[in-house]
Amino acid sequence: MLPPLKSLVAFEACARHQSITKAAQELHVTQAAISQHIKALEQYLGFALFNRENRRLKLSIRGQQYYPTVHQSLRAISHQTKALTHRNEPQQLTVKVNTSFCYYWLLPQLQDFCQRYPFIQVKLHTEDWPQLQANQTKVDIEIVNGQPSKELHSELLCKEYWIAVCSPEFKAQHNEELTQCALEQLPGIYVRGYTEGWHEWLSSNTLSSSPPLQQYEVDSTMMGLELAAQGAGIMLCRSLNALPLLQNKRIVVFNDSTISSTDCHYLQYERNHAPPKVTLFTGWLQQRFLALQPEKALIDALQR
CATH class of the missing domain: 3.40.190.10 (Periplasmic binding protein-like II)
Structure with a gap:
């Protein structure tokens, strides 16, 4: 048997807002009704879903384990319902x-x-x-x-993370410089607009090298990655857009050092x-x- 749906909805709203008051406002019911639904669900499950500390509502360990499944399931039902009820309205x-x-x-x-x-x-x-x-x-x-x-x-x-990449051919050709992280004489590919770059990557990874030559400067990561894949030079880029090229081996990482991106x-x-x-x-x-x-x-x- 499944738990009562109203109790699951109340639990999801409480967990998301970490507040009975806000959950009651969202669901247009009283706080007492929310509390009753949570109590009924806890009795059904046999364990507490929340810890109440200094008037603050926090998920218990089991509540933290339960919430993602409930949240995703209710969201999926909501999305599919909207899809079905709006299917004839382009x-x-x-x-x-x-x-x-x-x-x-x-x-x-x-x-x-x-x-x-x-x-x-x-x-x-x-x-x-x-x-x-x-x-x-x-x-x-x-x-x-x-x-x-x-x-x-x-x-x-x-x-996302900042990673240092180049083409497999470029890495093979400049293996000694890349292994020693002697970058200052290598052609670099730079993308305009980012606040982080080589200085942050080198400093965070305690590398004493200077940044590569600013051989190329482009407007977008897409253009920079294409230059790198063609063997034009080395590039510091964010991991998300580089990943497809890493997976098809058009580019490789020449140094395993990474830093988290603030953007x-x-x-x-x-x-x-x-x-x-x-x-x-x-x-x-x-x-x-x-x-x-x-x-x-x-x-x-x-x-x-």
Whole structure:
């Protein structure tokens, strides 16, 4: 038998907000009703889901284990319900997206979304730095490369790292310099716009070398990675967009040292206005990233 659905909904809202009051406001019921649902669920399961400390609600260890499954299941039901009830209403979804992310990650996955939700027409606007451009076109969702917006609802897609790459041929040709991390005489490929770079990577990994020559400077990671794959030089890049090229061995990591990036890719949309087409797309993309596991894939690529 399954636990009572109302109790699961109450538990999910309480766990997400860490507040009975906020959960009651969201579900339009009284705090007493929420408390009764939580108590009923705890009695059904035979263990406590929350620890109450100084009037604060915190998930217990078992509650932490239970929450992801409940949250994802209820979200999946919600998304599919919206998909079925809106299937006869063609809608256009406008997505503003970073050029490199669109090319390496979104386009290869987009056909799956359109097959699942054929009533949604996807319109893409690509820019190198979406959040820095004037938003002349009204969009439903932005996939930004940088920091989350304070004005919009933001969802992190995955954690990212800075890695040092080049082509397999370039690595073989300059193996001695790369092994010794003597980079200052090697041609470097630089991407405009990032606040982090070689100095942070070298310093964080206690390497005494100077950065490579600024032989090439480009607008996007996509152009930089293509130069690197062609053997033009070495490049410090973020792991997410480099991963597809690492997997097909067009580029390789010439030094295993990495640093965490302070900037990442985020999904952003209006806080108080998320129509079904937006929640369907964001839920789908988050699920795709859970399935693709880019962080694990990066570890696998670095260990080859």
